[in-house]
Amino acid sequence: MNPLPLSHTRTPWRFARLAAVGLCALTLAADAAPNVGGTLPEFTVNDLTGQGHSNRELVGRPSLVLVMTDSDADGAMRAWGTAASQRLRPGVRKVQIVSLSLAFMVPTALARSMARDRSPASVWRDTWLERDGDLAETLGLPESETPWAMALDERGRITAIAHCEVTSPCADRVWEALAR
Numbered sequence: 001m002n003p004l005p006l007s008h009t010r011t012p013w014r015f016a017r018l019a020a021v022g023l024c025a026l027t028l029a030a031d032a033a034p035n036v037g038g039t040l041p042e043f044t045v046n047d048l049t050g051q052g053h054s055n056r057e058l059v060g061r062p063s064l065v066l067v068m069t070d071s072d073a074d075g076a077m078r079a080w081g082t083a084a085s086q087r088l089r090p091g092v093r094k095v096q097i098v099s100l101s102l103a104f105m106v107p108t109a110l111a112r113s114m115a116r117d118r119s120p121a122s123v124w125r126d127t128w129l130e131r132d133g134d135l136a137e138t139l140g141l142p143e144s145e146t147p148w149a150m151a152l153d154e155r156g157r158i159t160a161i162a163h164c165e166v167t168s169p170c171a172d173r174v175w176e177a178l179a180r
Contacts, residue, residue, distance in 0.1 A: 033140040039156050040065070043138050045097070046108075048116050048124035059156035062178055063093040067148040069136040071100055074118070077147045080166045081123070092178050095126050101133030101143065151177035 034040060044054045058065065064084055068077045077096065084094045102111055111131040119127055130136075133143070141148055144163070151160040151174045160177035164170040 034150065034158050034161060036158050036161060038158055040150075040152075040158070041138050041140075043135055045128040045130050045135055046112075048112055048119065048127045048129055050112065051125065053128055055156070058093070058095065058152050059154070061091055061093055061154050063095060063152040063156075064088060064174070064178055065095050065097060065150040065152060067097045067099065067136070067139065067141055067150070069099055069133070069141055069143045069148075070145050072145040073147050076145070076165055080147055080149055080171075083166045083171075087175055088178060093126070095128060096123065097128045097130075097135065097139075099130045099133055099136035099139070099141075101136075102131045106131065149174045153177075 040055045040058065042055060044052055046052050066077060066080050066084070068074070077098075081094070081096065088094060098115060100111070108129075108131050112129055115127065115129055116124060128135075136143065146163055146165065149162045149166075149171065150158050153159050159180075160173040162168075162170045162174045
């Protein structure tokens with residue numbers, strides 16, 4: 001009986017390597033940050049009152065979407081929120097997304113309660129909280145002590161993105177996009 005050619009004996013390993021490379025490519029594509037001109041991926045999340053929301057709510061009027069992926073970004077996120085209160089024209093919606101990777105033993109209800117304690121009740125419905133870090137991953141945003149700010153037009157298309165402190169010159173592109 002003839003033994004299998006050497007190329008056939010390596011086929012499972014070749015397949016495994018190709019599959020691994022393919023999975024890495026898919027992971028990189030999934031982790032790609034949002035791009036100007038694109039839209040946010042589909043997602044659902046609850047606000048600080050427990051009410052559900054989705055990315056579809058960001059269509060219909062211009063929106064400022066602030067995203068926090070690390071609890072150490074709290075101060076910088078507040079600074080963006082304060083500046084938004086002073087700079088946004090009427091009709092522009094402001095949504096704050098908090099997507100943290102908390103320990104499994106921290107229940108969602110506790111995380112939501114702690115966030116409510118640190119936020120005025122007037123922003124609870126526009127502060128969307130997710131405690132597993134899944135939404136940040138869906139958005140393609142890695143954990144960072146610096147928040148992201150995105151300007152969306154009325155069609156839900158991203159017109160500007162900034163990953164910086166609100167006092168940085170890079171924040172100007174978000175304010176300019178929302179002033180149009």
